[in-house]
Amino acid sequence: MILFHGSNMIIETPDLSKSKPFKDFGRGFYLSANETQAQRMAEQRTSLTQFGKPTVTRFSFDETIMESEELKVLVFNDYCEEWAEFVLKNRDINQPQPTHNYDIVYGPIADDGVTFQLRRFKAGAISLKELVDQLRFAKGITYQYFFGTDLALSKLKKL
DSSP states (O other), X not given: OEEEEEESSOOSSOOGGGSOSSSTTOSSEEEBXXXXXXXXXXXXXXXXHTOSOXXXXXXXXXXXXXXXXXXXXXXXXXXXXXXXXXXXXXXXXXXXXXXXXXXXXXXXXXXXXXXXXXXXXHTTSSOHHHHHHHHHTSSOOOEEEEEOSHHHHTXXXXX
């Protein structure tokens, strides 16, 4: 399969040391199977940094490796309580990082609308079940691939 990474520059070789902590699934290299989604991320990154130009880098990835025992993989096929707790833990600046030892994590993106709902949950305005219910009924669910180890990154081939 082809995965896309949106940035403000071409990524020749992913480097985990340049990844920011406290993201949805932790410090890692994020990709999408949706090129339009990656393009939006590239535009957002370029706007935030005021550097470079929106660029989508393509990578080949044999997704069957996610079924093997070679890598530790976590998959969230939809919003669920476990996903919400996982994202909250990874985004918590008071948690020691990394919060997990998965090589690859696949699941929904916590975009601005999701982030708003996560904040409501953390503030005690809604329960975990209400959080998941509200997210499940939101339109436009998008997914991301997180590559969090050098072993996982070795499975990507730049195109």
